Amino acid sequence: MYDVVVLPGHTGYVIDMMVLVINSGSSSLKYQLIEMKTERVLAKGLCERIGLDQPALKHTKNGDPQVVKQLDLSDHTKAMSAVISILTDKEHGVITDMNDISVVGHRIVHGGEKFTDSVLIDDEVVNEIENCIELAPLHNPPGVSGIKACKVLMPNTPMVAVFDTAFHQSVPSHAYLYALPYEMYETYRIRKYGFHGTSHKYVSGRAAELMGKKIEDTKIVTCHLGNGASICAVNGGKSMDTTMGFTPLAGLAMGTRCGDIDPAIVTFIMNKKNYTAEQVNDYMNKQSGMLGVSGISSDFRDILKADEEGNERAKIALDMFCYRVRNYIAQYAGVMGGLDAIVFTAGVGENNPFIRSRSTTRLGFLGIEIDEAKNNTKAEEIDVSTENAKVRTFVIATNEELAIARECKTLLAK
Ligand code: ADP
16 A cells, blocks of 8 residues: 655655544644654644634645635535645645545544554444443544544545543553442443553653564653643553553643542532532542642643742642642553653643652652653654663653654554
8 A cells, every 4th residue: 555646846756655644623624744764754634613603724844834724614514625625735735636645544542442453444333332432522523523523535545543541441440340230331432441542552662662672571651741641651662551541530630630539529529519410520630730729820831830930729730730740640551560751742741840850859769760861852753861860760752743643654554
C-alpha cells in the first residue's frame, strides 16, 4: 500500500505512505497529513464551530502562514469535504488528488473492552464503536461522524481506528475492577478503562529507545500531565495500571477535574446543594481540580504566578497536584516491582520544571534524582536525571498524531 505522489513545490517524487490523521470533537475536527517516509507533517489544521454559527477552517501548509476560511460547516461531512478541498487546493494544498491519501487514521476515545489494539475499520467496527457510546457519550459520537464522513467522501481509502483506551486493556482484573457488586461489571461494564493510551504508549516507547533497551525489558512510569492528566505503569511495553478509570475523572487532580475523592462526598454534595446527578457531575468535571482549589484558574501558568506572589490557595493546589503525582510514581514502581525510567509529557509535564522537581522530591530512595540544570533546559526530548541516578527521568514531547499515523502504517503493512 505504498503510493507514488507528486508534492506541489517539490521537484521529485516521494514514495511512501500518506496518512491523514483525524481527531473529531463534537464541534471540531482536527487533521494532520503526514508523509511516512520522513514522518513530516505536510499540512495540518482545524475545522471549528461545526454546526454552530461562524464556522471556520484554519489550515497551515508546512512552512506557510495559517489560512483562515469562513465556510459552511454545518456537519462533519461538510467539514471533511472542506479538509479534502484545501489539501488538494492549488494554492494551499500539498497533494494533487485525494487518492494520494493512503489511509485515514481516526482517533477514537472509547473502545470499551472490545478493542485491545488499533483496527482496520469496517461496518462491524463502526457498530462496535457505536455500542460504546454509552461509555463515552460526549466523545464517541463525533468520532463516528468523522468515520462516516470519510466513508462518504473517500469510499475506497482504508481507515483505521486508534483508541485511547486500547493500550490499557492489558491491565489485570484485580486492578481494573472496582469493589462494587460484580453484577455492576457484568451488567453495565463498570470497570477501569483508562485513557491517554496513545500518548503513554508513544512516550514509553521513546524512553526505551533513548535508553537503548527493548521495550519488553523495561519498567517505566509515564506521567501525561496536561489539562487532563494521567499516569501509567508500563511494564515491558504493556499497561499494568493507570490512574484514570471508568471515566477520565479519576486519579490525579486536574485543571478542572477533582480526580479521586471519597465517593460518599458525591451524594453529600447532592444533598447539600440540591444538585441533580448531571449537576454534580458537572461540578466535579468543570469546577473542581486546580481551578476549584486555587479559585484562580485551571491553567498552571496562572497558578504558578499566584504562588510566586504568595497566594496560599495556589500553593495548596500545586502541593496537592505534585503530592498525587509523587504518590502514583512510587505506587506504580511497587506495582511493577522495579523502575527503569519515568517520563514527563503533555503541556505541564513538558513545560514545567517546577512541577517535575516537586513531584519527584523524596523519591531518591527509588533511584530518581533530577539534575536541576538539565531540568531547566528546554528540549523536545531530554534526560534530566543526574549522571549517577539509578532511574532515568525523561521529558519527552508527546505526539499522538504521529503515533496514530504509525499505527496505521503498521496495520496496513500487515
Ligand atoms: P490538554 O491536551 O489536556 O488540553 P495540554 O497537554 O495542552 O492539555 O496542557 C495544557 C496545560 O499545559 C495548560 O493548562 C497549562 O497550564 C500547561 N502549560 C503549558 N505551557 C506551560 C508552561 N510553560 N508552564 C506551565 N504550564 C504550562
